[in-house]
Amino acid sequence: xxxxxxxxxxxxxxxxxxxxxxxxxxxxxxxxxxxxxxxxxxxxxxxxxxxxxxxxxxxxxxxxxxxxxxxxxxxxxxxxxxxxxxxxxxxxxxxxxxxxxxxxxxxxxxxxxxxxxxxxxxxxxxxxxxxxxxxxxxxxxxxxxxxxxxxxxxxxxxxxxxxxxxxxxxxxxxxxxxxxxxxxxxxxxxxxxxxxxxxxxxxxxxxxxxxxxxxxxxxxxxxxxxxxxxxxxxxxxxxxxxxxxxxxxxxxxxxxxxxxxxxxxxxxxxxxxxxxxxxxxxxxxxxx
Numbered sequence: 176x177x178x179x180x181x182x183x184x185x186x187x188x189x190x191x192x193x194x195x196x197x198x199x200x201x202x203x204x205x206x207x208x209x210x211x212x213x214x215x216x217x218x219x220x221x222x223x224x225x226x227x228x229x230x231x232x233x234x235x236x237x238x239x240x241x242x243x244x245x246x247x248x249x250x251x252x253x254x255x256x257x258x259x260x261x262x263x264x265x266x267x268x269x270x271x272x273x274x275x276x277x278x279x280x281x282x283x284x285x286x287x288x289x290x291x292x293x294x295x296x297x298x299x300x301x302x303x304x305x306x307x308x309x310x311x312x313x314x315x316x317x318x319x320x321x322x323x324x325x326x327x328x329x330x331x332x333x334x335x336x337x338x339x340x341x342x343x344x345x346x347x348x349x350x351x352x353x354x355x356x357x358x359x360x361x362x363x364x365x366x367x368x369x370x371x372x373x374x375x376x377x378x379x380x381x382x383x384x385x386x387x388x389x390x391x392x393x394x395x396x397x398x399x400x401x402x403x404x405x406x407x408x409x410x411x412x413x414x415x416x417x418x419x420x421x422x423x424x425x426x427x428x429x430x431x432x433x434x435x436x437x438x439x440x441x442x443x444x445x446x447x448x449x450x451x452x453x454x455x456x457x458x459x460x461x462x463x
Contacts, residue, residue, distance in 0.1 A: 179238075180231075182256045189238030190231040190257055194221030199461040200266040202254055202281070203230045207273025207395075208338075208348075208388040210237040210379040214271065214372060214450050216457065226461055229266075231257060233277070236387030237379045245390050248400025250277035251284035258288065267460035269293040271449050272421065273391050276300075276399060279429075282408055283401040293411040293456045295449040296418055299425035300399045311422035313355040320396040331389045338385030345377040357417045359445040369450065404432045411437045411459055413452050415444030 176192045191211040198221065205213035211230040221228055233250070234242035242249060258266055267290050270278030275297030282292035299306055301324075309317050323330040341348045349364065356364065363369060380387060410433050414426035423440070430438040437459075441448065 180257050180260045186240040188231050192229050193218050194227045195225050198225040198227040200227045200263045202268040203228050204270035204274030204277045206271050207391045208380040210376055212379045213376045216454050235390050241386040246400040247276045247394045248280045251281045254281050265290050267291045271295040282406045286407045291409045291460045295413045296421045296446050298421050299428045301396050303428050306428045313419040319392050323392050323396045334385045334389045338381045342381045345374040348377050357445040360447045363447040406433050409435045413439045415448045416442045417445040420446045
């Protein structure tokens with residue numbers, strides 16, 4: 176079911192609800208760039224495990240209004256607004272890739288509502304003390320985040336051009352990434368079903384503008400608005416050791432600071448292997 180939710184400040188968020196309407200609610204926060212149409216288990220799997228998954232377009236993506244200058248921590252406010260709309264007092268939350276820092280924000284800033292949280296292939300905050308933030312990172316991400324820190328207007332201009340090309344032909348984004356994909360990532364992305372899903376996801380993400388992508392990138396390389404060490408509940412941290420988009424050093428830094436962490440590091444896995452881990456993570460989130 177697709178729906179529109181209005182926030183307290185008047186913005187519209189486009190929401191998708193799948194699975195068992197009476198099942199355990201789980202917010203699934205999409206990657207970057209991404210949309211509510213990103214990777215998720217099929218409805219029959221969700222019904223089998225009695226889960227209801229709620230996804231939404233982050234501000235500036237797909238059918239959601241932009242929130243200019245948003246921080247990672249602002250996601251907690253939007254998730255709370257959606258939960259209120261559907262009468263969900265308690266819920267779990269998971270984010271993959273660009274959605275993972277936003278899932279951590281919900282765990283930190285909504286401690287009385289988030290039952291469990293999971294972050295798959297996440298970045299660490301840019302002010303992470305003792306972490307070489309760019310070590311092991313793909314050149315495209317280094318360029319984007321360093322530009323976002325030094326010259327946000329230049330980053331925005333570049334992403335507007337990239338988004339226009341990808342909007343015309345979403346295959347361009349996969350083509351851009353191909354040179355930096357590890358062998359493990361290429362094995363995942365070459366699957367026809369995965370590619371079709373990713374292309375549908377990218378097309379919807381950038382359908383109206385590049386603002387979601389721009390604002391995500393700027394949010395990641397600026398203060399997040401919360402401290403991961405303040406997360407009080409259980410957090411599953413899943414990572415592939417071969418990841419070049421969210422390097423493994425980020426995983427180790429967070430694993431050493433989140434008090435209730437369950438760390439899972441897969442030695443042979445990389446960034447897109449998180450797609451295969453997602454069903455297991457969802458089951459963990461709703462375990463009694």
